[in-house]
């Protein structure tokens with residue numbers, strides 16, 4: 001009996017809420033083996049007694065099945081403290097998850113992915129907001145058919161606040177709302193940073209499950225000032241499988257992992273993974289290369305969130321202001337819905353890990 005063998009067995013035990021095995025989740029700790037005695041600690045996301053008991057039984061059952069009924073097991077199961085699972089942000093405390101969508105290179109479909117993630121989350125019943133922080137080319141108003149609209153002001157407990165524009169039940173604020181049509185604002189560094197900060201601090205977002213931030217492409221000052229202003233819960237990186245895009249995506253991942261920035265990577269999305277013509281739906285043409293983002297994610301030990309094909313309908317849906325995810329049962333809508341499902345799972349995993357860390361740091 002070795003520690004590796006014990007972990008291999010525990011790798012078959014699923015965490016019921018997060019639907020991943022407890023080893024992948026890093027929920028197994030302090031494994032000690034002495035003769036035929038195993039001592040270990042396991043975390044479970046639901047701190048209720050029945051949930052902890054069920055996890056303990058599953059662990060004991062699986063270990064005894066492999067190492068024999070006589071194995072003596074001391075398994076302590078700890079729940080994630082509920083207060084650690086809740087956000088303790090000073091900024092936007094009513095928003096459960098603030099997630100940025102980034103890309104190294106421009107034009108890879110970052111806004112398209114943001115719009116469809118938001119749409120898919122709203123379709124699944126979550127309360128969603130979008131901050132379009134793309135100062136160079138804010139495209140979210142087009143993708144949600146609200147180009148001509150402007151946010152109003154509302155009074156919140158005596159304080160005037162910006163009231164986001166609503167589309168498909170999603171609250172939206174875009175840097176694009178603060179310029180006239182066709183007039184490009186040349187945002188200078190500090191001014192852009194200040195305007196963007198106000199989209200968080202001076203806007204009334206209310207209670208949200210997810211606030212998605214469509215970042216400008218690249219790895220610049222605006223990203224740095226954002227992470228200093230808003231404590232992000234995570235970031236999704238979008239890239240095409242093309243070599244030049246991958247190099248920039250790698251830079252993006254590395255930037256968010258810097259000690260000074262330290263934003264958890266939720267995962268990578270491969271957009272324009274292959275081209276499928278509408279008249280030949282079974283055909284796939286890998287025009288930007290195959291699985292480039294998937295391989296990059298594996299190489300960097302990051303999660304791969306999924307492939308989105310290059311389909312004319314995705315572009316058209318964006319242009320007419322109704323994200324493709326709102327279609328019923330089309331291959332594109334299904335691809336985005338699957339992306340949303342994995343995204344939600346991964347955000348929960350990141351939150352659970354953070355809760356364990358908070359608990360441990362608190363104990364120290």
Ligand SMILES: Nc1ncnc2c1ncn2[C@@H]1O[C@H](COP(=O)(O)OP(=O)(O)OP(=O)(O)O)[C@@H](O)[C@H]1O
Nearest residue numbers: 106107108109110111112137309310311314315318
């Ligand atoms: N999977 C896809 N299938 C078809 N067209 C797509 C797909 N993804 C993006 N597009 C189209 O490609 C163009 C660029 O996409 P998008 O604006 O989302 O990219 P971006 O990375 O946000 O760009 P920017 O650098 O301007 O922020 C848009 O016209 C969009 O409709």
